[in-house]
Amino acid sequence: xxxxxxxxxxxxxEGKKAFxxxxxxxxxxxxxxxxxxxxxxxxxxxxxxxxxxFTDPMADGQTIQLxxxxxxxxxxxxxxxxxxxxxxxxxDDTTPIVLMGYYNPIYSRGVDRFLADAKAAGIDGLxxxxxxxxEDDELCIPAQAAGLNFIxxxxxTTDDARLPKVLTNTSGFVYYVSITGITGAAEASGADVAPxxxxxxxHTDLPVIVGFGVKTPQKAEEIAGIxxxxxxGSAIVSEIAKGKSVAEVAAFxxxxxxxxxxx
Amino acid sequence: MNDxxxxxxxxxxxxGRFGDFGGRFVSETxxxxxxxxxxxxxxxxxxxxxxxxxxxxxxxxxxxxxxxYFASRMTEELGGAKxxxxxxxxxxxxxxxxxxxxxxxxxxxxxxxxxxxAETGAGQHGVATATVCAKFGLKCVVYMGAHDVERQQPxxxxxxxxxxxxxxxxxxxxxxxxxxxDAMRDWVTNVRDTFYCIGTAAGPHPYPAMVRDFQSxxxxxxxxxxxxxxxxxxxxxxxxxxxxxGSNAIGLFHPxxxxxxxxxxxxxxxGKGVNAKMEHCASLTGGRPGVLHGNRTYLLQDDDGQxxxxxxxxxxxxYPGIGPEHAWLHDTGRAKYVSITDKEALEAFQFSCRxxxxxxxxxxxxxxxxxxxxxxxLPSDHILVMNMCGRGDKDIYTVxxxxxxxxxxxxxxxxx
Ligand SMILES: Cc1ncc(COP(=O)(O)O)c(C=O)c1O
Numbered sequence: 001x002x003x004x005x006x007x008x009x010x011x012x013x014e015g016k017k018a019f020x021x022x023x024x025x026x027x028x029x030x031x032x033x034x035x036x037x038x039x040x041x042x043x044x045x046x047x048x049x050x051x052x053x054f055t056d057p058m059a060d061g062q063t064i065q066l067x068x069x070x071x072x073x074x075x076x077x078x079x080x081x082x083x084x085x086x087x088x089x090x091x092d093d094t095t096p097i098v099l100m101g102y103y104n105p106i107y108s109r110g111v112d113r114f115l116a117d118a119k120a121a122g123i124d125g126l127x128x129x130x131x132x133x134x135e136d137d138e139l140c141i142p143a144q145a146a147g148l149n150f151i152x153x154x155x156x157t158t159d160d161a162r163l164p165k166v167l168t169n170t171s172g173f174v175y176y177v178s179i180t181g182i183t184g185a186a187e188a189s190g191a192d193v194a195p196x197x198x199x200x201x202x203h204t205d206l207p208v209i210v211g212f213g214v215k216t217p218q219k220a221e222e223i224a225g226i227x228x229x230x231x232x233g234s235a236i237v238s239e240i241a242k243g244k245s246v247a248e249v250a251a252f253x254x255x256x257x258x259x260x261x262x263x
Numbered sequence: 264m265n266d267x268x269x270x271x272x273x274x275x276x277x278x279g280r281f282g283d284f285g286g287r288f289v290s291e292t293x294x295x296x297x298x299x300x301x302x303x304x305x306x307x308x309x310x311x312x313x314x315x316x317x318x319x320x321x322x323x324x325x326x327x328x329x330x331x332y333f334a335s336r337m338t339e340e341l342g343g344a345k346x347x348x349x350x351x352x353x354x355x356x357x358x359x360x361x362x363x364x365x366x367x368x369x370x371x372x373x374x375x376x377x378x379x380x381a382e383t384g385a386g387q388h389g390v391a392t393a394t395v396c397a398k399f400g401l402k403c404v405v406y407m408g409a410h411d412v413e414r415q416q417p418x419x420x421x422x423x424x425x426x427x428x429x430x431x432x433x434x435x436x437x438x439x440x441x442x443x444x445d446a447m448r449d450w451v452t453n454v455r456d457t458f459y460c461i462g463t464a465a466g467p468h469p470y471p472a473m474v475r476d477f478q479s480x481x482x483x484x485x486x487x488x489x490x491x492x493x494x495x496x497x498x499x500x501x502x503x504x505x506x507x508x509g510s511n512a513i514g515l516f517h518p519x520x521x522x523x524x525x526x527x528x529x530x531x532x533x534g535k536g537v538n539a540k541m542e543h544c545a546s547l548t549g550g551r552p553g554v555l556h557g558n559r560t561y562l563l564q565d566d567d568g569q570x571x572x573x574x575x576x577x578x579x580x581x582y583p584g585i586g587p588e589h590a591w592l593h594d595t596g597r598a599k600y601v602s603i604t605d606k607e608a609l610e611a612f613q614f615s616c617r618x619x620x621x622x623x624x625x626x627x628x629x630x631x632x633x634x635x636x637x638x639x640x641l642p643s644d645h646i647l648v649m650n651m652c653g654r655g656d657k658d659i660y661t662v663x664x665x666x667x668x669x670x671x672x673x674x675x676x677x678x679x
Binding site: 103135 | 278286287288289290291292293294295296434435440444447448451452453454455553554555556557559562564566567568569570
């Protein structure tokens with residue numbers, strides 16, 4: 001059982017929804033980023049989504065674009081991102097880490113070498129935005145063979161005919177993107193999301209987590225309530241951008257996590 | 264890729280691959296759209312009414328066929344190969360870009376899309392898109408790097424006159440790559456009513472193949488125009504074209520890929536020189552394979568797979584990638600790729616003005632600079648066809664600046 005599967009089993013036993021937090025590795029710099037990541041579980045984060053910085057994040061809005069730029073300017077690399085995960089793992093062996101990013105840095109390192117290194121660093125799953133099912137041979141299939149979950153995005157444009165294709169090689173959980181758009185843009189609407197989650201659940205037993213456009217504890221509660229959990233990214237990254245301390249970021253995250261856990 | 268062994272013209276395969284290049288590396292939100300576009304294009308390809316509409320507009324709106332012009336004074340001065348210029352700079356809007364825009368906008372209309380977005384570097388693709396949108400009464404939004412907005416002011420004004428909204432893009436270094444990122448962000452946000460009209464033979468499948476097919480009118484015309492002047496059955500010996508993303512080049516090259524006697528040469532922007540400082544845009548000569556903007560191709564990138572900003576005097580060539588078909592033609596050896604520096608391109612720009620009375624765009628000036636090196640080494644019965652893919656009106660401010668005659672309009676960059 002992967003750490004992700006174990007986490008969802010534990011949450012289910014407790015009757016709790018999952019709260020997933022996204023932060024960019026190396027933002028604003030390596031030391032503070034590690035401090036923030038280490039503080040997340042105690043703030044109530046069930047799964048950590050760790051952003052892998054990339055120069056051309058085509059699915060991200062300005063908040064996460066700038067976070068990636070800060071991280072790259074501070075010297076963050078793919079190796080640095082894996083090292084950060086490994087340091088987190090030294091102290092926490094249960095909180096799953098999902099690496100989220102774009103394919104080129106991974107392709108550039110070489111898929112086999114990347115998968116071995118990611119596994120060794122304690123990464124549990126991958127979300128790679130620019131790898132749809134049509135390109136499964138690139139990374140998805142090798143990743144599953146290497147024992148990593150490959151978490152796919154389902155979107156409002158993924159219709160019923162296409163959904164089985166999207167779900168086929170997905171594992172860990174399904175990430176439903178609540179809006180057509182980029183991260184940090186429009187606010188998700190519970191009324192729009194609920195039937196979509198039901199639609200996906202009719203096709204799969206995997207947990208469905210909803211992200212994009214969740215910014216407040218109230219929204220986290222609303223969205224988590226109609227799915228198996230929710231993700232917050234840009235809102236947290238905005239706090240980091242303001243130069244907040246680790247404790248302040250953790251307090252902000254805790255309010256969001258509490259919101260999701262009230263659901 | 265078995266069936267490709269016998270022909271260089273049958274790609275891409277069903278996965279949109281040219282060998283290992285190409286593909287569909289886009290987010291899930293866009294994937295259904297790309298599949299719908301592919302289906303629509305497959306239908307249109309064999310639909311006579313689609314091509315009848317294209318032919319009519321090409322003829323009466325664009326002014327095709329563009330002349331194939333024997334450049335006698337260039338030929339004389341260079342003292343070697345016989346030089347022909349394919350005059351796509353005479354097209355309506357001043358470049359080859361409109362060949363492709365017409366095709367995509369007709370498809371967009373067939374798909375019921377009402378809002379068109381485009382990225383642009385030099386502004387030529389933006390102007391062509393704004394033009395065709397005006398003609399059909401479609402809403403048009405053009406993403407353009409902030410740096411390019413400054414160095415291509417005349418085209419920015421043109422687009423606005425034509426009713427387009429021009430959005431300056433400040434992310435990255437504010438050039439074509441960044442404009443493409445923001446266009447894709449817009450697309451993902453407005454999927455339902457928006458059509459993304461890509462300006463070069465790159466991006467996710469089916470764009471590289473579709474743009475190539477629309478631009479292939481260039482090479483197809485050369486195939487019948489050259490025999491009119493040089494005798495039946497005469498093929499060119501060498502083809503030369505400039506490469507940003509590669510659309511004008513593939514348009515000239517593609518109809519000749521299976522004629523082994525035809526030498527094919529693509530010219531990349533060498534900026535300040537293809538060196539370790541990476542102040543150039545020569546993806547094939549100075550890059551390595553990677554994945555960006557929906558396709559696998561050669562890219563300028565660092566050891567960590569982070570994309571580098573290109574550098575070129577020519578905004579239209581200032582892109583760190585290249586269309587996937589060129590990447591494949593490069594690896595198979597069917598076409599050869601060279602690079603030309605900013606300085607060499609500026610000299611060629613002036614050479615064309617002086618010898619033929621043609622003010623070329625800075626992009627084909629790169630192709631011409633290579634012709635100037637190559638032609639003198641070839642015999643006088645060797646026929647060289649160069650794609651004069653754009654006119655230079657948009658570039659006169661930049662060139663003036665570099666020639667030390669500041670017209671006070673456009674910023675331009677130092678090239679020494
Ligand atoms: C006149 C001209 N030539 C060439 C290019 C480069 O594009 P491509 O390589 O797709 O032909 C541009 C792009 O803006 C252009 O305006």
